[in-house]
Amino acid sequence: MKTIVVLAATASVSSALGPLAPSVSARDMMPKKLGARWYTGYQTAYPNGAKDMPDAPPESTSATLGDHEPALFNFWKQIHEQSDVYEVALARPLGIVFEEIAPLGAAPAGVKVIEVSEGSNAEKAGCVAVGDVLVGVTGVRYPGSAYLGAAKPERDIFPAHEMNFDQVVEAIGSNEPPECDDVILRLRRAA
Template identity: 50%
Template sequence: MLASLIRSAITISFAMSFVGIDITVEAFAPTPTPTPWRQPSALSAVNGIWNTGNDFGKGKFRFYDGLEPYMKPFPDEDRQLYPEMFRLPKGVYEVPLARPCGILFEEIEPNCGVYIQDLVEGGNAANQGVLQKGDVLVGVTAIQISGAKWERRMIPARKFGFDLVVSAIGSNDEKWGCNNVILMVERPDEADREETDKFLEFFEPPADTPWKLPV
């Protein structure tokens, strides 16, 4: 299905309209650095998980509801060639949460990454039992819209600022068929950041993907 070439580094150059503010996607999604060719370590996204152009809003990958069901359409061949893409990296956790999440986020740097500063006692995140103080947000589901079409995607979030995080979480609304928001976090004392970032490249949007959150 997609067992072909190593996924090319993506140059993101389009603008994103976000709650009335025009910002470039570089503000929250870093452009991958090209690396010398080596044995493929990620599935190609060509004709794969990213629906672009007229295909946006269609297909098997239009609604992210967890890594396991999301990767289910791929054949056994891909699972054998790229086993690292069918499981979360060590020290990375995927947590579905009802809203409100009950999480206090703090920016790592101004408008550049957030971590969990605290969990609200008795809140959904605290009751879920996986998330911990100090976990770094590296991915979040968000609704993308283009005209009358929409998709729910897992978006790499290592470069999200606080406001982007809040708005991305808030886009997971019932009117889009969402009964939760899915957070992907990295636990720094357990994870290999390089491995995590390589995994997240698979979810980077290509340049011709519409990117607008519902207001």
């Protein structure tokens, strides 16, 4: 089982988000503009958040929304219909110690909070508790062609409960300046 204190993680987002992300690191580029989508939280109107989302993914020809993957669109809808799930935006360092959830002999099933550091950004938020399970985490990726200068960073919220420990850490680390000043986490309250 892996355990880590997520204080200031930096990593390539390519392996963290699997086939959803290209193999371009956030540190490889200094973007001039943000991409078509930038997740800023549930209470923000769609496409930047999830409030007032349409019932189905938008047409991929939309110049304002870009190509929105149906799997991510459906994940956004799903997590916002659950009453035991909450969202929090935290500046880094988070001050959360995560541990991988790996049932005996099974594949990893995300991470859970095993400690909230005293005086940390997570403690100051007042909602993150030991035992909470990470359901979603924002990650920044660069769709498009980096070498042509066309790649612009996009931030989506990804299903953390389908990620292993290293992927979660890389996704958290991809939320870095100059584009990001926070990491958005969706957590399921401990039973």
